[in-house]
Amino acid sequence: HIKISRKDTEHHSKYISMPTAKLTYSQQLLLQRMFSEHILTDVEIKALFADIQQTCVSAQDSQSQLDTNTDHSLEACIGNINSAIVPLLQIEICTIVMPEGGVNVRYHGVVNKVADEAAKLYAAPGRTVHEVALFRLLLERIVASEKDMQENEDEDGKISGVGCAGVVALNDAVGLRLELTGAHRNKLTATQADAAIGSFLREKWLVQKQSGRQIFLMVGARTYMELPDLLTDLGVERLPQIIVNRR
DSSP: OOOOOHHHHSSSSGGGGGGGTTTHHHHHHHHHHHHSSSSEEEHHHHHHHHHHHHHHHHOHHHHHHHHHHSSSSSHHHHHOOOOOOOOHHHHEEEEEEEEEEEEEEEEEEEEESSOOOOOOOTTTTTTOOOHHHHHHHHHHHHHHHHHHHHHHGGGGGOOSSSSOOOOOEEEHGGGGGGGGGGGGGOOEEEOHHHHHHHHHHHHHHHHEEEEEEEEEEEHHHHHHHHHHHHHHTOOOOOOOEEEEEEO
C-alpha cells in the first residue's frame, strides 16, 4: 500500500515544471509518484490514487477539492495527465498487461516517447556505459534461455503467451561481467556488478522469480514498456501490447 507523505505534497513541483498550468494539484502528485516508483501494478496505482484523493480533500483547500472533482476515476486522471504532458514533454503514462501465475496483471508506467535506448538506461544518476553493457548482456542471456527452453520442449509443451519466459540465475548474473568484451572488458568489479543488478531490480528493468531455493532474473515490465525495439532485436516475438491512455 503506497501512502502519500507530507514531503510528497510539499515538493511535488520538483519533478514537474513545464505542464503545471494544465495539471491540477492531485494530477501533479500522481505524476510525481509515477516518476518515483517507475512501474506500478493496477492494485498499487489504485491505492495511490485513493490516497491522493483523500490527501487533497483533507487539505482543507478549496482548490484541492476542486482538483478531486475533476478526476472522477483513475482512468480519467491518467487521461487528463497525458493530454497535458505528451505535447510538452513527450512522456506518457502507459499500461501493459502481463500474464503472471495464470492471471493477467496490469502495469502502469511513465514512458519516454522520444529518448533512445541508451538515454533511457543512462537516466539513473551515476550509471556507467559498462553497467548498460551488463544490462544488455543480461537481456541477451535471458532471451537465449527461453530459446533453449523451447528447443527442449516437445510440440505440445511449447512456451506460449506474451513476453519472454527466459531466466538467468541471480548467482550467475554477477559473473556475466567477466564476459563483457571490448571497451567494457574488466571494467566492473563483482561489487559494482552486484550493485548495478540491484539498481536494475529497483528501477523495474528486471524482476526476480524464485524457484525452490534459487532466485532468477526475468525481463521486467519497465523494459517491455520502454525498450520494446531492443527486445524485438534480441528475438522476443510476443511483446505485450502497450495501452495508451488518452482523453
